[in-house]
Amino acid sequence: MDTKEILSRCDHTLLNVDSTWDQIRGICDDGMKYGTASVCIPPSFVKRAKEYVGDRLKICTVIGFPNGYNTTAVKEFETKDAIECGADEIDMVINIGALKEGRYDDILDEIKALKTVCGEHILKVIIEACLLTDEEKKKMCEVVTEAGADYIKTSTGFSTGGATREDVALMKANVGEGVKVKAAGGIKDLKDAEDFIALGADRLGTSRVVKAVKAEEAAEGEY
Numbered sequence: 150m151d152t153k154e155i156l157s158r159c160d161h162t163l164l165n166v167d168s169t170w171d172q173i174r175g176i177c178d179d180g181m182k183y184g185t186a187s188v189c190i191p192p193s194f195v196k197r198a199k200e201y202v203g204d205r206l207k208i209c210t211v212i213g214f215p216n217g218y219n220t221t222a223v224k225e226f227e228t229k230d231a232i233e234c235g236a237d238e239i240d241m242v243i244n245i246g247a248l249k250e251g252r253y254d255d256i257l258d259e260i261k262a263l264k265t266v267c268g269e270h271i272l273k274v275i276i277e278a279c280l281l282t283d284e285e286k287k288k289m290c291e292v293v294t295e296a297g298a299d300y301i302k303t304s305t306g307f308s309t310g311g312a313t314r315e316d317v318a319l320m321k322a323n324v325g326e327g328v329k330v331k332a333a334g335g336i337k338d339l340k341d342a343e344d345f346i347a348l349g350a351d352r353l354g355t356s357r358v359v360k361a362v363k364a365e366e367a368a369e370g371e372y
Contacts, residue, residue, distance in 0.1 A: 152362060153184060155342045160209050160238075160331070160354045162189040164306070173198055179359050180206045187238055189354060192231050199235025209238035209271075212263070215307035217242030217277070221259045228266045238271040239263065240331075240354075242305060245277055248285060253292055260296035273300035273331050273352075278320075279310030286316065287323045294325030300352060304334035311335030314348055321349030337361075 161180045163172060173194045180188040180202075187207035190198055195210050202208065212227045213219045219227075228239055241263050247255050264272050274296075276289045293301040301320055303312040311334020320330045332345040333354025338361045342353055 150343050150346065152339065155339060155346065155353075155358065156183045156185055156362065158346060158351065158353055159185045159342070159358050160187045160189040160240075160333075160352055161185040161359050162306075162333070162354050162356045164189065164191060164211065164214070168194070170194065170197065174201060176356075176359075177202050177206060179363075183359055183362060185359065186352060189238075189240065192227065192234075192236075195231055195236050196234035207237040208235055209240060210236045211305075212239055212241040213244075214240075214242055214275075215305040217244050217275070218246060221262055224259065225262055225266055228263050232267065232270055236270070238273065239267055240273040240275055240302060242275045242277065243289070245280055248276075248281070248289065253288060256289075257292050257296050260293065260298055264297050271299045273302045274298045275302040275305055275333075277305060277308050278303045278313070278316045279308050283319060286319055290320055290323035290328075291325075294328050298328065300329045300331045302331040302333055302352075302354070304332075304354075306334035306354065312345065312350075314344060317345055317348045317350050 161176050163176045176188050187209040189209040192210045199208050210231045213224045274293045303316050312332035317332050329351035331352035332350040336355040337357050342358050
């Protein structure tokens with residue numbers, strides 16, 4: 150797979166708590182230059198970023214992030230506000246505690262509620278796979294499919310682990326028709342990216358792939 154194809158599947162990400170506008174503008178510039186699927190940024194920067202990039206780049210943001218234990222009403226408000234500010238894609242975190250208690254209907258209802266707010270905008274559902282058993286991951290594949298979300302996503306990148314090859318393969322094998330898989334957290338280079346795509350990831354949440362490409366370009370420029 151060529152580099153351009155890999156980059157076209159990347160949500161170029163910057164979600165650090167100390168992120169500044171200069172940094173956000175920088176990843177927007179990189180996203181436009183390298184043709185990434187989107188930039189994934191904190192909600193507070195969405196409006197400014199959308200005004201900056203216009204139609205040249207998709208803006209993705211996060212809801213209930215990173216812990217997921219906000220009420221559904223709060224997540225709905227966050228989602229509505231993000232879309233009004235110009236977000237094209239929404240990555241929401243489920244309530245992990247509800248999953249651990251087996252309250253699958255509550256999670257289903259919450260995802261449906263956010264998908265209603267999203268309308269035609271893409272909704273990705275973060276299940277924080279590093280905290281789940283394989284059976285819980287499979288159950289979430291069923292729930293996300295039934296809820297009508299567009300993607301199931303492995304991780305926030307802020308918990309005990311990120312995407313694993315095993316989780317991506319499991320999720321790809323268990324989601325229903327029309328649901329795609331996003332791998333996020335710990336994807337460090339082009340080889341990692343290609344591996345996850347080969348296993349079935351349609352999107353990659355990563356801050357490092359564009360950096361790796363830029364490093365390669367710089368190295369080539371030295372010769």
